[in-house]
Amino acid sequence: MLVRSCHRDIESCNEALIKINNYQKYAAMNKKFSCQTRLLGLEANLIMIINSNFKINDTKDIIQAVKKYC
Structure with missing residues (x-):
């Protein structure tokens, strides 16, 4: 849920990044x-959402x- 709300609310992105990390x-x-690799990829995507559209x-x-x- 946090990840999905990330595009609307940067604060939820930060919260999601902490949990995913x-x-x-x-x-x-x-x-x-296998799980860790995918979580790292998800972290990278959230960072890209935060930094660029x-x-x-x-x-x-x-x-x-x-x-x-996972």
């Missing part, structure tokens, strides 16, 4: 590298991958 650290500690629709594939692998 925590999840990816947890995934790394548990050697779930990257469209949230462009993150749909990575969100589906996170759901599948």
Whole structure:
């Protein structure tokens, strides 16, 4: 939900980045590298949304991958 609201509210992007970063650290500690990789990709997409008008629709594939692998 936070990721989807990111394009409307930068504060939700920051909150989502913090949570995703925590999840990816947890995934790394548990050697779930497929999950960690996708979370890193999602983080990168959110940073691009914050810094330039990257469209949230462009993150749909990575969100589906996170759901599948995490």
